[in-house]
Amino acid sequence: MAPRVSVQKPPNIELLEFPEKQSLNWSTTLVLVLLHIGAVAALFMFSWANLAVLLFLLWFATGLGISMGYHRLHTHRSYQVPLALEYLFAVCGALTFEGGPIFWVATHRIHHQKSDMPGDPHSPHDGGWWAHAGWILMGEAKHNNTRLMSKYAPDLAKHRFYVWLNNYHWLPNVLLAGLLFAIGGVSMVLWGVALRVVVGLHATWLVNSATHMWGSRRFNTRDDSRNSWWVALITFGEGWHNNHHAHPTSARHGLAWYEIDMSWIQIRVLEFFGVAKAVKVAKIDSALLERDAA
Secondary structure, eight states, X not given: OOOBOOOOOOTTOOOOOOXXXXXXXXXXXXXXXXXXXXXXXXXXXXXXXXXXXXXXXXXXXXXXXIIIIIXXXXXXXXXXXXXXXXXXXXXXXXXXXXXXXXXXXXXXXXXXXXXXXXXXXXXXXXXXXXXXXXXXXXXXXXXXXXXXXXXXXXXXXXXXXXXXXXXXXXXXXXXXXXXHHHHHHHHHHIIIXXXXXXXXXXXXXXXXXXXXXXXXXXXBOSSOOOBOHXXXXXXXXXXXXXXXXXXXXXXXXXXXXXXXXHHHHHHHHHHHTTSSBSOOOOOOOHHHHHHHHO
């Protein structure tokens, strides 16, 4: 029997409803369709330089921006860094086309409060496809509704920079596209923006879908969260989702030595150099980890 744990509620968050409408969001759908078309086109324009740009920007945007930034820093406050670096991580997050920091943080906090219950924005209880992408395509668009989403992320809404970035979350990718075009032309734009964004989106969405359907459960949380090694490998450690739901404020998601968590390694590096402080880590009985490893 997995040990029972109580899920910690993020601080200063009101338990509000998250309304939805079950009709196609045409603007969001059009953008995603164009990105997927661009991603397919990129495959016919391969070069080692383009691949290098994709891998670097995938780490820069999804690794630093989503895993270390939007998720562990901005949403759960698992550690602290200087404000300038915190802002940089937010810009990295905006490069994923997953919305601005206030929208992303608010949505994820609601997910934790109502995980796999009515009101969860993306639960597989409403269907695996819904959890993966349907909630984006069919849900009510709130990417630019900064005023509404600020109710769920009042700590971020106090910063003018986060409010501005939430309203103009698309701008970093426009500027990046211009830079890549100047360096490598259309092919580099397709690899560095379209293909990179599509890969990053589906990797992140797998945390919403796959890790609530398949994998192991170390902790008996009230939701269906599961640990998935393969999702962890492509999301910089976010696939250790059951660990995370059991200990949401822990900066370390891969709790055992064999659970690879690249974001945790990077946070430890920042901590070693005195950049990251107040790092929170779940305290787990070593006997439990040894039993799972057996």
